[in-house]
Amino acid sequence: MTLGRTRSVAVTGIHGWVVDVEADTSSGLPWFGVSGMPDTSCKQAPDRIRAAANNCELELPKQRIIVNLSPASLPKHGSGFDVAIAVAVLVAGGTIKPALVADVVHLGELGLDGSVRAIHGVLPAVIAAADAGASQVVVPVANAAEAALVPGVEVVPVDNLATLVRRYKCLAKGRPIPEPPSVPERPTGGAAVPDLCDVVGQEEARYALEVAAAGGHHLAMTGPPGAGKTMIAERLPGLLPPLTREQALEVTAIHSVLGALPDQVLIERPPFVAPHHGASMPAVVGGGSGRVRPGAVSRAHRGVMFLDECPEFRRDVLDALRQPLESGVVHVARADQVVTFPASFQLVLAANPCPCGQNYGKGSKCSCAPQRRRDYLSRMSGPLLDRVDVHLTMLPVTRAALAGPRGESSAQVSERVLIARTRQAARWREIGRCRNSEVPGSILRSGRWRLPPEVTRGLDRAMETGALTLRGYDRCLRVAWTISDLDGAQRPEFRQVEEARGLRSSGAAA
Incomplete structure (x- = not known):
């Protein structure tokens, strides 16, 4: 036998493509090479495989070995092809029967001692394998719980190359298969x-x-230090409904690519991401040298991204948020490829009223010059703030509020949020939307969803005077529909529309 075949998966962005791994042996001086656009770590697979095979007492062909990862035009990143390459080479050398592995997908990195180590991106890789019709996937033990989230695929956990080869030999001879290594239990919740x-x-x-x-709206808060802006933002995920199974797999796949999965593996609650104000453009939007990785906007997909001390972020980083806020995706362009990541998140901005934070009320404690105050808040551009639905000015907590009764819990408020979300999903099902924030303004301003002129007269006047842009007008309508859903009304009335306009204009950034 001179040709061995098996399969693996190349992950680009958060999507996987099944790769045919072919190994061929021919006469000539011993040599081991990999072709098919491998990156540096993938090119180093022969060194790891030689050491692993030697320490597992497995014999590789003492000939010229060439491995091709097909399609060759697709870039291959990382060390996750090690196991597949090793299996293909062992098939070419006659150690493993070809029919046993031809349709099996192998994932995992090899240690020099033959151990099979965990890799990033196993969940999207197994999803791609299932979509391609694969029925069996070999994964490292540490990734087995993650791989098991995909239905319809038999997951074979392995901890050592020698154990995997022994399994295939037993299958070839019809002997009982060795017990697979135990998969560590993960906590729930x-x-x-x-x-x-x-x-x-x-x-x-x-x-x-x-x-x-309730409506999936973006929020901006301006107020002095200690007013509770961060506390408010951190409690937004607790009000949101749990993710559906499909949404949870999508969010988990992003964190799998980043190697940032939590202990419970499946992410069922909306994520909360709060990057530091010194974060770079690739860290927030996505990118990086070499392999393109998701940024904070993608880690916050289906959840909340909180930018504390928003004016301290670089202006170009903030303005880069405008496109994903509108489209729900982010496109990272490189010379040879364009990678698309999902980025449908709720944005929460928090800012002090000035650099010293004391410019509230009469502003008597503020030590900032007027020009410095203007420059500080102007770092948040108008086009970005125009995409934020709710603007809020917060003042310090008073002593009377401190002695007052305790407010409602997240569980109580989330019940009302869930009822409002259910009403929205039923209303907009016919146009394929779930939340008021997703409904195009053209629909809200036409047909049976158009509100009477006497209801929108305040918005119309604000738009005539230039106080509202058309985008702001549409966002006020969306918030008005959300308020009416919370009130249990069929359609927004004048009070709800004005309340929505007030929520948009109550902040300093309006």
């Missing part, structure tokens, strides 16, 4: 979510947060 009842006072902010959660 996730980390505790902060509760809204911990927020003291700030009734307007609590209500604005409920509206944002």
Whole structure:
């Protein structure tokens, strides 16, 4: 036998493509090479495989070995092809029967001692294998729980190359298969979510947060240090409904590519991502040298991205958020490829009123010059803020609020949010939308969804005077529909529309 075949998966972005791994032996001086656009770590697979085979007492062909990863035009990144290459070479050398592995997908990195080590991106790789019709996938033990999330695929966990070869030899001879290594149990549930009842006072902010959660609206908060902006933002995920199974797999796949899966493997709660204000463009939007990786906007997919101290972020980083806020995806372009990542998230911005943070009320404690105050808030561009539905000005908590009754818990508020979300999903099902924030303005301003002129007269006047752009007009309509859903009304009335306009204009950034 001089030709061995098996399969693996190349992951680009968060999508996988099944790769045919072919190994051929021919006469000549011993040599081991890999072709098919491998990156540096993939090119180094022969060194790892030689050492692993030697330490597992497996014999590789003492000939010229060439391995091709097909399609050759698809870039191959990482060390996850090690096991597949080793199996293909062992088939070419006659150690493994070809029929046993031709349609099996192999994933995993080899250690020099023959151990099969965990890799990133196993979940999207197994999803791609299942979509391609593969029925069996070999994965490292550490990735077995992640791979088992994909239905319809038999997952074979392995911890050592010698164990895998022994399995195939037993199958060839009809002997009982050795017991697979035990997969460590993962805890269920996730980390505790902060509760809204911990927020003291700030009734307007609590209500604005409920509206944002119910309709999937973006939120901007301006207020002095200690007013509770961060506390409010951290409690938004606790008000959102759990992810559906399909959404959970999508979110988990992103974290799998990044190697950032939590202990419970399947992410069932909306994620909360809060990058530091010193984060670079690739860290926030995605990219990087070599392999393109998801950024914070993709890690926050189906969840919340919180930018604390927003004016401290670089201006170009903030402006790069405008496109994913509109489209729900981000495109990272390179000379040889364009990688698309999902990025449908709720944006929460928090900013102090000035660099010293004391420019509120009469501003008597503020030490900033007027020009410095203007320059500080102008770092958040108008086009970015125009895409934010709710603008809120927060003041410090008073002593009276501190002595007042405790507010509602996240569980109580989330019940109302879920009812409002259910109403929205039923209303917009015919146009393929689930939340008010996703409905195009052209639909809200036409046909049976158009509100009467007497209901929108405040918005119409604001648009005539230039206080609202057309985008702002549409976003006020979306918020008005959300308020009416929370109120249990069939359609927004004048009060709800004006309340939506007030929520948009109550912040300094409006």
